[in-house]
Amino acid sequence: EPNTDKHPxxxxxxxxxxxxxxxxxxxxxxVMFSFLSPGKKKKTADQASAEWVDAGITDNYxxxxxxxxxxxxxxxxxxxxxxxxxxxxxxxHLGCSIPWxxxxxxxxxxxxxxxxxxxxxxxxxxxxxxxxxxxxxxxNNRLFVNIASRIRRQAFHPDQLVFPDxxxxxxxxx
Ligand code: FES
Numbered sequence: 374e375p376n377t378d379k380h381p382x383x384x385x386x387x388x389x390x391x392x393x394x395x396x397x398x399x400x401x402x403x404v405m406f407s408f409l410s411p412g413k414k415k416k417t418a419d420q421a422s423a424e425w426v427d428a429g430i431t432d433n434y435x436x437x438x439x440x441x442x443x444x445x446x447x448x449x450x451x452x453x454x455x456x457x458x459x460x461x462x463x464x465x466h467l468g469c470s471i472p473w474x475x476x477x478x479x480x481x482x483x484x485x486x487x488x489x490x491x492x493x494x495x496x497x498x499x500x501x502x503x504x505x506x507x508x509x510x511x512x513n514n515r516l517f518v519n520i521a522s523r524i525r526r527q528a529f530h531p532d533q534l535v536f537p538d539x540x541x542x543x544x545x546x547x
Contacts, residue, residue, distance in 0.1 A: 424521035431457070431514050431537045439473045439491060445520045447507055448473060448480075450491055456534025459518040460493045461505035471504070480504065494529040502527045509535040 426445045434440065434451040441448055441462075450458045460480075462470045469484035479496065480489040488497040493504030503526050508519040514537060526533065 424519050425510075425517040426520050428459075428509075428516040428518050431511060431516055434516075437491070439475070441473065442518070445518060446470070447518060447520060449509075449516065449518065450493075452492060452534065454531075454534065456531070456536050457509050457511070457516060458492060458534055459507040459509050461507065461523055463505065464500060465495075465502050465504060466500045490529075492529040503529050506533055511535060511537055514538075 426442065426447075428440075428442065428449050434449070434457070436451055436455060437453045439448050439450050446462045448460045448462060450460055452458065464471050464482040464484065464487055466482065466485055466487050469482055471480045471482045471487075471489070473479075474481050478491060480493070482488070482500065485499050486497065487495065487500035489500065489504050490496055493506065495501075495503055505523045505525055507524065508522050510517050510519075
């Protein structure tokens with residue numbers, strides 16, 4: 374063991390490295406903590422409501438229909454089952470926007486010809502997974518789509534469908 378009193382330069386370097394190591398460690402902690410801590414920026418009520426796009430009354434949609442919302446970059450789909458789904462218009466292959474081909478009843482990507490069915494399920498690759506969806510909520514028979522919260526999914530699942538509140542549609546006399 375070298376006597377640090379006799380080697381002041383070595384002692385100084387030792388302290389320097391220890392100090393730098395501690396700083397790096399603290400920096401890692403700070404970065405980790407900033408990832409873990411919940412969003413610092415609180416959204417205002419205005420911002421939060423701007424994320425929910427009003428898609429109109431549920432009765433305006435025909436079962437088996439696909440309606441494009443160009444501004445919101447999504448399609449509102451009403452399946453024959455009566456369930457609603459909001460599909461992102463971006464291809465899950467490389468992100469091209471995908472038109473709905475109503476005559477073929479498919480989404481066909483113009484870039485590399487991936488095809489998806491009405492529920493966004495992949496029919497033809499190279500698309501690796503089903504079209505992304507956005508949360509849908511129905512309030513008093515009015516549809517709202519949250520365009521700020523894209524949801525990735527591997528495949529279509531019936532749980533993803535949103536149904537109008539049947540109780541509200543029922544005749545109160547019966
Ligand atoms: Fe759609 Fe490639 S981007 S198939």
